[in-house]
Amino acid sequence: MSEQEPPRSRWHPSALLAAYARVVVWLRWPVVAFWIAAAAASMLFLPAPGNSGSDLEKLVSTDNAAVQSEIRSFDKFGFPLLSRVAIVQRNPEGLPMATQTEALARARAVSEGAFPDVAPIVAAVPVTNTMGLFPGSREDGTTVITLLFTPPDVTFAKQLAAAQKFVETHYDADDAVVGVTGSVPARVEQGRILLSSLTLLEVATVAAVFFIVAIAFRSLVAPLLALSVAGVAILLTLHIGGALADRMGVPVPQETQPLLIALLLGVVTDYVVFYLSAVRGRLAAGAGRLDAAREATARFTPIIATAGATAAAGTGALIVAQSPAFRAFGPGMALAVLIGMLVAVTLVPALLAILGSAALWAPARRWAIKPADPAAEAESRTGGRWARLITMPFFAFIVLIVCTGGLIAAALPIRDLTLGVSFVESLPAGHPTRKAATEAQTGFARGILSPTELLVQGDGVASRQAELTALQESLGRVPGVAAVLGPGTEALPEGLNVFDAKDGSAVRYLLVLSDEPLGASAVNTLSRLQDDLPGMLKSAGLAQVQTSFGGDTALAKVVVDQTTSDLGRIAIAALLANLLFLILFMRALIAPVALLACSVLAIAATLGLTTWLFQDVLGGDGLTFYVPFAAAVLLVALGSDYNIFGIGPAWKEARTRPLREALAMTLPQSARAIRTAAITLAISFGLLVLVPLRPFQELAFALSVGIVIDAFIVRSLLAPALLTIIGSASDWPGRQLFQRVVYVRRRALDPTD
Template identity: 50%
Template sequence: MSERSSTARRRGLAERLWYGYARLVVALRWFVIVGWAAAAAAAMILLPPLGTTADDLEALGADDASFAAEQRSVELFGFPLLSRVAMVQHDPAGMTTLAQAEAVLRGIAVNQDAYDTALLGAIPIPNAGGAFPGALEEDTAVVTFLFAEPTASFFEQTDVAKQFAEDQLTDAEDAYVGVTGSMPARAAQGRVVNAYVPVVELTTLLAVLTVVALTFRSLAAPAVTLVSVGAAVGVTMGVAGSVADALDFSVPADLRPLIVALLLGVVTDYCIFYLSGLRARLAEGHHRLEAARLATASFTPIVTVAGLTVAAGTASLVVAGSALFSGFGPGLAVTVLTGVVVAITLVPAILAVLGPRAFWPSDIRRALEREAGRQRSSALTSTVTHRASAVVVAALCIAGLGLAASQVRHMDLGLGFVQSLPAESEVARAAEAAGEGFAPGIVSPTELLVEGDGVGEDEEAVSRLGEALQAQPGVAGVLGPGDSAAADDLGVLVAESGDAVRYLVVLDTTPLEATAIDNLRGLRENLPDLTAEAGLDGVTTSLAGDTALADGIVKDTTDDLLRISVAALAVNLLMLVIFLRALVAPLYLLASSVLALGATLGITVMVFQGVLGHDDLTFYVPFAAAVLLLSLGSDYNIFAVGRVWQLARDRSLRDAMLAGVPQSTRAITAAGLALASSFGLLALVPLRPFRELGFVLAVGILIDVFVVRALLVPSLLTIVGTVSSWPSRQLRRRAPSADAAAEPWDADPGRESGRPRRAAPGGP
């Protein structure tokens, strides 16, 4: 038996199986539609919603050593030095001596349980003359660190602090600005996200429906998409919630809009593919039911494999050590899988019911004739299918993408919770005021814990260490033993045993951002020399605080890069190899996606860190975007190259490209615009991470669609030629029938046995 006849037999069996599936879905169309409507309603009513958690630094996967240092500090002193909630008073014209004194006495009273409040303690720090070394102003501000029940959520802790401030700081002389810190910032982020999720969902839905309407010049096609997306969202939120409960994972609340955007985008993409196939079949003269069967048989394998590729790629995040990524991956995978199931069942069923009415009021035949005319006269298609010009196009694409990708080396990562908020936010205003009165790092200071026998009794050595810390790069001020009478009276800087001291180190840059993290790393490296030079031999040091935790998160995220990259690339490569039954093409297809990803991240760095002057990118944005863009790039690879592979069964590779590239490019362009709109509208959320995510994902999709899929991949396919299908010989066959060349959307099982295709008898 020849290889060709064996391959043809396997192909014929696969096509008959898919056609059988299509017949089943079309036959049960009303049951499918009613079933999905019932399933969506039941899921929203009976199943738990997708669990979200507005994770604090610890839940995001922060450095265990920093938390251990905080816990050790509390054990030694019986009282924490660090708080993530700060009450800010600031008057640039100057605060009265009485107002500053009242702030200090108020803190002491809180520690003595003199107020009816849930607060457990307070540490007031004024910038009165000499009270805080390194303060930028004098007698203008008081920052009071507040301590609430640590087991309470940061929403609850923030509310307790705000209520206390509103009850106590009622006079104009108090110069109350607001409550700030990492916990209030996270609470504010959560409230912003909750407020904008409906806006983003509605706007995104309108945008993708507009893309569908313009693509098909139809009002009915967007309605089909709307019904499909509605069912997918209704079912997914419930199914994902049940899976999350079963697997014990949760999705950060900050990223819920991304899951919704992904779901809207992929379901819309698959609707566009099915609608394109149905329109072509109807234009060929098939009855609506047979047209639905043929379109379903042709596109279901492509949609299924593409969806599985995206799901598997996003699920690869589970290999991450970071709690954020390992929980986020399964949530994305469940979302995509549910969307795929809806797409391959509900969409064909709806199209079988509507038939040509799915494109109302558009004239199908005229629309296809216009497209065919554009395809025949497409200079671009001719360019990328001619070897000499394809080499030039590929070289230009690679050079341009490579130049943009080179900017990735300048990428810095940080957290910047406060800085992500709108400038008018109370948390942001209070942080700015505190920074003006002291230094930017005051809202999240760093604690240095020094332990050693009798270290607290060597006042001169302890003082020398404080002076040395003050002189370190990036340090604005240090509050240590002997620097504050109020702090010394409270016993918060020298342990009662005398075997430990601690310093409050305030950085001169915004905490949690890249510059502060770099400065803290330098301080950590210098500590052994600093303690030795101060005369503190045999002591141990440890750093705690939000900047130290952010350092741990960024380090863990960077360490995850290798694991996530290997897993994502392996999964996407495997899916391409299985679908194309080749080794060569998947390699350069995946390499093209990686190059496009690098260019996207490079452009993002140039815009946000260069043009906009941001200190860094939010730590999770590049990695979440990388997994999504790689997976979605493979999704489009499967659709675009898969069409060429199908057409090359009956014609030469160049003929297959001339027939398939324009049509697949048009569908991919429409799908890409819908997906880019879906992701890009995340920027409506007035938080910096969402603007970064919206930008990087939208730009990445557009580069993928208009550069990689339209130019680079066809050019590479032309250059590499039939070797692309190695080790199979799929692209080496020739079948020069004119009929085959005229049927670019052919997937009719009847043609395999040589039977002429005919329109099936109609009838519901």
């Protein structure tokens, strides 16, 4: 029993942790064997991870208004108006009339069933920009777009394959085919690019982790240990997660796998770094390998377990969302963090107990065991002086004002943040699908490939030509609408009744927007249309009708609206989950609230910088809808990790001394490990930029910058300064810090008390 602490029972947390450390070290060989067997069994008996949820419609529930509008339209007309796959023919100098005529004949033959080899394509509709037949065309006679239609149960990959086979079989070089494009091909190509980028991403991330850990510990074995533990966690996560998704019928977004790999490599390496730092310190102090492993395990297991549980709870909070995309995204992230934490708190102590100083082996052995070289000692002295300075109330107040002001300034661009669901625009600029889309948009308008359908239903509405014409003219005057086709339009083949239902109870309009159909600007245009439509109907004399919108922009609007409406419940759930674990860990309220407020400020700054870069500097049409929210949830969860890693030791030390002194004493000790962990995690996420898709570039920037801000500004400067100013009140409503200080002072005055 220490002279400075009250007696502890065998059920005291410290005693339980010491017992846990002894058991893990004693069972070190069985623990290693268990995890090796578990990883092997997952590969042998569980299905390989797969990807689902690749269709746009799977991002929204089937009972949403946009999908239901398309279903009603099909039921009324027996023929869809919207196509998501198109073949583009284009010659900037003009397509020969023979080529255009042949395109019309070819499409008619497909629709009449004359080409059985093009199945599952059941119809084709050519659209030309010749002689202004299609309103809003930018050019004349340069472009033909053949829209392809398939049954609704055909997968996206099969739709694209059928379109490509159609081109290979029935077009020749004289037809000036640019390519196949549309939201369906773009989504399929995104998946292909993503899968083809995984190997490079994994190799680059592994190399980066190896290099960082090797430099930090001046060892060649330490990074191998970290990567081995992360590898076990990744195998288990991918196979167990895939099996659970298959069993529960939950679609797994294809974006999850690279994010899971980056998350696990970074997070597990973080945990290994803290265990290694503790073992290195004990070995340098002369402890044996088993004692060093036991002490490191007892010291950092509660911190790592709490950090992992907090991160898992924060990411798992996405399950409260209404959006299917977020509900599928959250559990996978939570499972990854939990598995990584469980592997880390058992396998790492076992391996360290087995390896001992060999875990820090390097060709120059003195580097591995003696961290206190002159450079490290100078760094330690500098860190100690800085820690004492930042915990002086006056200087802490200045740091608080400067950091808070800087983060608020960085957060200001978030006011202009907009969201989109772009597929074509997310592809690399030189990709054939995007190039074909660009050519089509140049010949017509930006929204030509994914027009919006307006369905108007009412008794005898098809016979009210004057009113329908007035409505069509009003729709065409809405800013952001490039062209409107409707009843009476003759831009499509003769005999194909696409605008008036046979029973006269419905009509539909085709709206071509001026902007990329799945971008933020098009979504805003559709929102404006929905707001203005009741007034336009009234002015046209069509007040007693029912209307609905369908098409990719309408689906994108549903996704964006769901995402925006989910913001409040996701934020509350994630913040409450993180706050709860901080309260349980610190047994206080004020300090956790203050630390969480720092995290929120860091996230706002991160999203502000991301908005500024991708919207203001690079000119993007809004951020990808899931990026700000996925990044925010991950940063809240990972920020709590650094709260616990950075403030946890100080909080424990503050039981025997004033909080300001505890901070000054512990900050230099934890700074080096936190820097290493943060750099590793930031680079792991930053390497997502190797996936040449815009959403991953946005995620890479947001997550890497957010982690750097959190570790180097918030945890190193802002949080210590804030706790210094709050002082002993940070322990409210508990009084354990105050009571411990009083107890220590009382024992110093009277050892017999």
